[in-house]
Amino acid sequence: MSMKRFGLMLIILVVVASFSMAGGKAEGQEGSDTEPIRIGASLALTGNLGSAGKSILLAWQICLEDWNAKGGVLGRPVELVYYDDHSNASEVPGLYTKLITVDKVDFIQSPYGTPAITAAMPIAMEHGMVYPGNAALAANKEFNYKYYFSFWPLGPRQVEGIADLFFEAAMSSGEKNLTVAILSEDNEYGARVSEGALESVKKYGLKVVYNDRYPPSPATVDFTPVVRAVQNTGADLFFVGSFPQGTISIIKACKEVGYKPKLFGGAMTGVAYAANLTELGPLLNGVCACCYYVPEPTIQFGNVEDFLETYQSRAAVEGVDPLGYYNPPWAYSSMDTLLKAIEATGSLDQTVVGDYILANGWDSVVGKGAWDPAGSGEIAESRGFLVQWRGIESNDLSEFMVPGKQVIIAPEEYQSGPMLWPSPLFED
Amino acid sequence: MALLEMKKISKSFGFPALQNVDLSIDAGDRIGLIGPNGSGKTTLTNIITGLIACDDGQVIFENRDITKLSAHRRSRLGIARTFQIPQPFYSLIVRQNLYIPLRCRLKSEEAMFTEAGRLLDLVGLSDKADGLPSDLTQIEQRELELARALALSPRLLILDEVLAGLTSQEIDGALEILRVICESGVTVIMIEHIMKAVMGFCNKIVVLNSGMKIAEGMPEDIFRNPEVERAYLGE
Amino acid sequence: MIDVILNTIVSGILIGGFYAACAIGLSISFGMLRIPNIAHPGFIIAGGFLTYYFNKTFGLDPLLAGLLIIPIFFAFGFLLYRGYNRFFESKRDEREGQMSALVLFFGVLMIIEALLSVTFGVDFRTVTTPWSSIVLHFGSVGICLRMAVPFLCSVLMVCILYLYFSKTYLGLVIQAVAQDSMAATLIGSDPRFAKSIAFGISFSTAAYAGTLFVCLVPVEPSLGMQFLGRVFSIAILGGLGSPLGTAVAGLIVGITESLTTAYIGSSWTLAVSFILLLIIIAVKPTGLFRR
Numbered sequence: 030m031s032m033k034r035f036g037l038m039l040i041i042l043v044v045v046a047s048f049s050m051a052g053g054k055a056e057g058q059e060g061s062d063t064e065p066i067r068i069g070a071s072l073a074l075t076g077n078l079g080s081a082g083k084s085i086l087l088a089w090q091i092c093l094e095d096w097n098a099k100g101g102v103l104g105r106p107v108e109l110v111y112y113d114d115h116s117n118a119s120e121v122p123g124l125y126t127k128l129i130t131v132d133k134v135d136f137i138q139s140p141y142g143t144p145a146i147t148a149a150m151p152i153a154m155e156h157g158m159v160y161p162g163n164a165a166l167a168a169n170k171e172f173n174y175k176y177y178f179s180f181w182p183l184g185p186r187q188v189e190g191i192a193d194l195f196f197e198a199a200m201s202s203g204e205k206n207l208t209v210a211i212l213s214e215d216n217e218y219g220a221r222v223s224e225g226a227l228e229s230v231k232k233y234g235l236k237v238v239y240n241d242r243y244p245p246s247p248a249t250v251d252f253t254p255v256v257r258a259v260q261n262t263g264a265d266l267f268f269v270g271s272f273p274q275g276t277i278s279i280i281k282a283c284k285e286v287g288y289k290p291k292l293f294g295g296a297m298t299g300v301a302y303a304a305n306l307t308e309l310g311p312l313l314n315g316v317c318a319c320c321y322y323v324p325e326p327t328i329q330f331g332n333v334e335d336f337l338e339t340y341q342s343r344a345a346v347e348g349v350d351p352l353g354y355y356n357p358p359w360a361y362s363s364m365d366t367l368l369k370a371i372e373a374t375g376s377l378d379q380t381v382v383g384d385y386i387l388a389n390g391w392d393s394v395v396g397k398g399a400w401d402p403a404g405s406g407e408i409a410e411s412r413g414f415l416v417q418w419r420g421i422e423s424n425d426l427s428e429f430m431v432p433g434k435q436v437i438i439a440p441e442e443y444q445s446g447p448m449l450w451p452s453p454l455f456e457d
Numbered sequence: 458m459a460l461l462e463m464k465k466i467s468k469s470f471g472f473p474a475l476q477n478v479d480l481s482i483d484a485g486d487r488i489g490l491i492g493p494n495g496s497g498k499t500t501l502t503n504i505i506t507g508l509i510a511c512d513d514g515q516v517i518f519e520n521r522d523i524t525k526l527s528a529h530r531r532s533r534l535g536i537a538r539t540f541q542i543p544q545p546f547y548s549l550i551v552r553q554n555l556y557i558p559l560r561c562r563l564k565s566e567e568a569m570f571t572e573a574g575r576l577l578d579l580v581g582l583s584d585k586a587d588g589l590p591s592d593l594t595q596i597e598q599r600e601l602e603l604a605r606a607l608a609l610s611p612r613l614l615i616l617d618e619v620l621a622g623l624t625s626q627e628i629d630g631a632l633e634i635l636r637v638i639c640e641s642g643v644t645v646i647m648i649e650h651i652m653k654a655v656m657g658f659c660n661k662i663v664v665l666n667s668g669m670k671i672a673e674g675m676p677e678d679i680f681r682n683p684e685v686e687r688a689y690l691g692e
Numbered sequence: 693m694i695d696v697i698l699n700t701i702v703s704g705i706l707i708g709g710f711y712a713a714c715a716i717g718l719s720i721s722f723g724m725l726r727i728p729n730i731a732h733p734g735f736i737i738a739g740g741f742l743t744y745y746f747n748k749t750f751g752l753d754p755l756l757a758g759l760l761i762i763p764i765f766f767a768f769g770f771l772l773y774r775g776y777n778r779f780f781e782s783k784r785d786e787r788e789g790q791m792s793a794l795v796l797f798f799g800v801l802m803i804i805e806a807l808l809s810v811t812f813g814v815d816f817r818t819v820t821t822p823w824s825s826i827v828l829h830f831g832s833v834g835i836c837l838r839m840a841v842p843f844l845c846s847v848l849m850v851c852i853l854y855l856y857f858s859k860t861y862l863g864l865v866i867q868a869v870a871q872d873s874m875a876a877t878l879i880g881s882d883p884r885f886a887k888s889i890a891f892g893i894s895f896s897t898a899a900y901a902g903t904l905f906v907c908l909v910p911v912e913p914s915l916g917m918q919f920l921g922r923v924f925s926i927a928i929l930g931g932l933g934s935p936l937g938t939a940v941a942g943l944i945v946g947i948t949e950s951l952t953t954a955y956i957g958s959s960w961t962l963a964v965s966f967i968l969l970l971i972i973i974a975v976k977p978t979g980l981f982r983r
């Protein structure tokens with residue numbers, strides 16, 4: 030190999046390496062005499078879950094800035110050490126092992142999403158780390174890890190929770206003999222959604238006429254065949270568990286093949302992102318999805334509005350999801366609760382801090398509450414609700430920042446308007 | 458005036474494949490390039506056509522120094538060759554195989570069509586013009602190869618063992634075609650092991666051995682040269 | 693009943709055409725030029741994002757925006773081949789050159805993803821046009837323009853490439869150079885020029901396939917990496933280097949997927965098309981249309 034050639038290979042390798050190896054980044058106060066307290070995590074900063082990962086990162090950064098502005102935790106600055114897991118759950122265990130054993134972080138936060146959170150659970154357990162979860166569906170089901178704390182608003186009936194809301198709403202129409210189609214993405218999330226939907230359907234005595242999973246995007250580019258297959262069953266209720274790309278494509282496909290189930294949606298993720306809301310615009314009319322924050326008067330959670338104001342002003346600048354209705358309030362609360370526990374116990378010991386969180390529950394911008402007494406690590410009472418869009422006239426983001434367009438139809442305690450039945454789908 | 462002149466050509470592949478070879482070819486010559494296997498004949502051809510660069514020396518074609526010229530430009534100047542193993546373009550029909558070289562000198566589709574017809578006629582392939590090369594026999598493929606080289610309207614044509622494997626009748630047929638080609642003013646270098654053909658066809662013979670030119674001259678003289686006999690014929 | 697079959701097949705044909713548009717450039721670069729450009733789907737996504745950018749910034753129709761970015765991609769491909777030829781191809785050992793090229797293109801794929809993430813963010817982006825939501829009805833068959841327009845553009849693209857490679861002089865030269873660079877050189881073709889053009893064309897198809905992609909579905913920067921497998925299998929199935937073969941392969945995969953989804957279940961879609969690929973490659977190792 031000639032010298033020139035060797036040099037070239039070297040340059041390529043360096044470039045490739047610098048992009049592929051997750052470059053760990055540490056952030057926080059610099060120039061301080063005291064050693065910072067370091068919190069480690071991996072996040073989906075690129076890849077198909079990048080939107081979520083980036084918005085979580087911003088929420089954490091805001092949280093740390095708030096704490097550091099107040100003088101830190103235990104008088105020490107707090108610092109975040111994070112890696113990009115490229116939305117690839119298989120990279121996650123390695124990154125957490127590295128965080129714990131090589132970077133020797135003091136505490137960890139979970140990555141984003143069910144597949145990744147499940148993947149790092151054994152690592153957290155092995156090292157006895159407190160493991161605050163950021164958006165997973167029933168991640169602790171098989172593990173029953175004592176120090177897993179799920180900052181996710183669905184409560185103990187995780188898998189059935191969303192489906193319950195959806196089918197309960199359908200039942201409230203008073204119509205009899207409704208048939209159900211269940212379609213979900215072929216991944217960990219979709220599997221749990223389908224499982225929950227089947228449970229729930231049984232409870233309400235509904236009849237399932239279609240139940241299938243589609244290959245995760247981008248393997249499925251065209252959703253019209255699968256939607257047509259559903260349409261062909263004539264199902265009254267179309268319950269969907271999808272990731273963002275699927276969500277958008279399935280809604281479009283329904284409109285295109287002219288399928289108008291009486292109620293449509295459910296566990297479609299991604300509809301809370303500004304980019305997707307504005308992409309769909311009037312197509313969302315009549316569609317239902319489980320949400321965790323919308324600007325409806327019945328929603329009064331802690332000081333979430335204050336947080337969102339800070340978040341939105343920062344997000345616009347940093348090119349992160351400008352609304353922040355989905356993960357950010359919970360991600361902030363996840364970090365905040367952890368830091369509060371450290372401060373309160375005056376300890377960096379995992380057991381001490383873990384026991385404290387377990388006993389004192391969660392308390393932050395999303396309000397406060399206890400943990401599921403059954404030990405699932407979920408919050409004791411569900412905070413999720415089902416939204417039905419209506420009156421959306423344009424693809425403008427401002428449509429989604431005012432009350433009355435994302436009406437909560439279930440559960441009763443948050444209901445902000447009547448359910449439209451059958452759904453006036455896609456009408457503007 | 459020499460058509461092609463090679464001055465002190467040397468090429469090494471870790472061992473000297475050619476050493477100080479001088480060669481001068483006049484327009485109208487029919488050169489036979491002979492020598493034992495591995496003596497450097499193909500390497501010399503590659504240096505003429507520009508497929509490989511020589512380490513040392515000069516190649517002059519029609520008074521122009523082409524030592525540094527790339528292969529495709531040399532071919533456009535009129536240096537053509539055929540391969541030992543025919544290499545037609547299998548995805549193109551026979552006629553289109555000729556279009557590629559023809560386009561270097563003809564601009565209109567019509568002219569190319571006519572000229573391709575004439576060349577295929579010359580080598581006896583006119584009825585296969587619209588077929589695929591894969592349907593041709595081995596000999597027909599060689600004829601196509603020859604036609605393709607001629608399509609450049611070359612001044613110098615190098616034939617690398619075109620006669621190998623032919624029956625003596627077929628050889629006579631092929632030599633007949635080659636004579637027509639020569640008469641049209643093309644200078645030929647023929648690399649060949651079949652002595653009868655070389656003797657019958659060439660007016661001058663160059664002998665290579667171990668990368669060195671050991672003899673050059675009229676066919677009759679060459680075969681009386683004791684050195685040639687030792688190196689080559691005596692085996 | 694027959695309605696469902698018809699509609700399903702039509703869907704398969706429409707999406708299959710799009711697949712062909714994605715794979716055809718790879719068929720040229722990998723099949724004809726033997727350049728293992730695994731960054732191809734990355735360039736498709738880049739084309740998609742540029743189309744999105746032109747659409748959002750200047751309000752250009754995406755199909756038009758796509759035409760505007762073609763020259764950029766062509767020039768890029770053309771120049772990239774020059775560099776590739778200089779540093780990877782003009783090595784005596786072709787194998788070694790190709791292996792290091794794989795590393796190169798893998799790096800390029802990741803750099804594209806990183807650049808797109810930095811420039812456009814990691815959100816899903818798509819282009820919606822006035823025609824996107826129109827559905828035409830032919831008897832019981834419904835055809836939505838969101839699918840049909842990319843299909844028609846893909847068909848056009850395949851036809852243009854087919855005619856280019858089989859009818860124009862430079863197209864013939866590219867074919868000749870692709871098959872036997874040395875023989876082509878010796879009859880007056882400049883292989884470096886021909887290959888630069890071909891690589892430029894390959895990139896142009898990536899650009900336009902990207903345009904069609906954002907019209908069809910939302911895309912995000914990492915989609916390229918995820919789309920690699922499908923694009924490669926269609927290119928191989930079609931018999932590398934054959935535009936028509938790629939088109940037929942795209943249609944076969946599209947229709948198979950569509951029918952599987954409708955009649956066997958969408959969870960089987962990938963498995964069935966993969967099995968089909970294996971069978972065809974086992975029966976005809978050179979793909980469908982190689983000659």
Ligand SMILES: Nc1ncnc2c1ncn2[C@@H]1O[C@H](COP(=O)(O)OP(=O)(O)O)[C@@H](O)[C@H]1O
Pocket residue numbers: 470474492493494495496497498499500501
């Ligand atoms: N590209 C090459 N690399 C290394 N050695 C070569 C190359 N081409 C030819 N040779 C060697 O050079 C010598 C001359 O080969 P060649 O010109 O093909 O002989 P001929 O055609 O007279 O049989 C042989 O020993 C051959 O192995």
Ligand SMILES: [Mg+2]
Pocket residue numbers: 498499
């Ligand atoms: Mg030889």
